Amino acid sequence: MFYEYILWSCIVGQIYTEFIQLRKLGWKNYVTHFWNQVDILIILLLFCTAGVRIFTLTNIDPDNVRTDSLTESTKFYQSIAWIMYGALGFLQTIKFLSLTDSNNVLGPLQLAMKSMIGDLMQIMLLLVTIMVGFSVSIMVLMKQIPELYPGKEVPPQFDDLFQDDSYPAVGLVWLH
Numbered sequence: 001m002f003y004e005y006i007l008w009s010c011i012v013g014q015i016y017t018e019f020i021q022l023r024k025l026g027w028k029n030y031v032t033h034f035w036n037q038v039d040i041l042i043i044l045l046l047f048c049t050a051g052v053r054i055f056t057l058t059n060i061d062p063d064n065v066r067t068d069s070l071t072e073s074t075k076f077y078q079s080i081a082w083i084m085y086g087a088l089g090f091l092q093t094i095k096f097l098s099l100t101d102s103n104n105v106l107g108p109l110q111l112a113m114k115s116m117i118g119d120l121m122q123i124m125l126l127l128v129t130i131m132v133g134f135s136v137s138i139m140v141l142m143k144q145i146p147e148l149y150p151g152k153e154v155p156p157q158f159d160d161l162f163q164d165d166s167y168p169a170v171g172l173v174w175l176h
Contacts, residue, residue, distance in 0.1 A: 004053075011046055018043060035098055042091050049084040052077055 018039050022030045030036050056077045141148060 008050075014039075015043055015046075035095065038091060038095055042088060042095070045084060045088055045091070049081060049088065052081045052084065056081060 018036075021036070031040070056074055059071070059074045059077075
């Protein structure tokens with residue numbers, strides 16, 4: 001709870017600086033910059049997070065604050081608040097990384113890192129696709145030819161996957 005007070009004191013400072021910048025530039029000039037739009041999004045998300053957090057704090061019994069005594073709706077709204085905190089952290093990190101754009105050394109490195117992360121995401125998607133395809137193929141083999149895997153059988157929750165002859169999840173694998 002103490003760290004939230006530190007967080008909210010920093011947030012009040014951020015809102016103040018954005019308000020000063022808004023007064024200096026005027027609304028039309030302020031919203032034309034992308035990073036100012038991100039700042040507006042951050043501030044709106046901050047107010048929503050504050051509302052959800054205050055709602056959850058008012059619904060908690062101060063005499064009994066154990067998590068097992070909370071109602072389901074309070075637990076739900078607490079998890080929503082933590083997700084919103086995560087989104088705020090993500091947006092703040094992106095905003096912080098925008099400072100490197102103007103640096104002659106870090107700007108090109110940031111562009112190279114962006115390209116590398118994009119390539120890594122493509123490779124990860126390819127690996128996940130291969131793993132899922134391999135897993136489904138092994139399950140089909142285990143179902144169609146059980147003597148290849150003695151003592152092993154397809155888990156019962158996957159039995160409905162093999163009820164017809166088309167095996168749509170498998171693609172072009174037909175074993176008869």
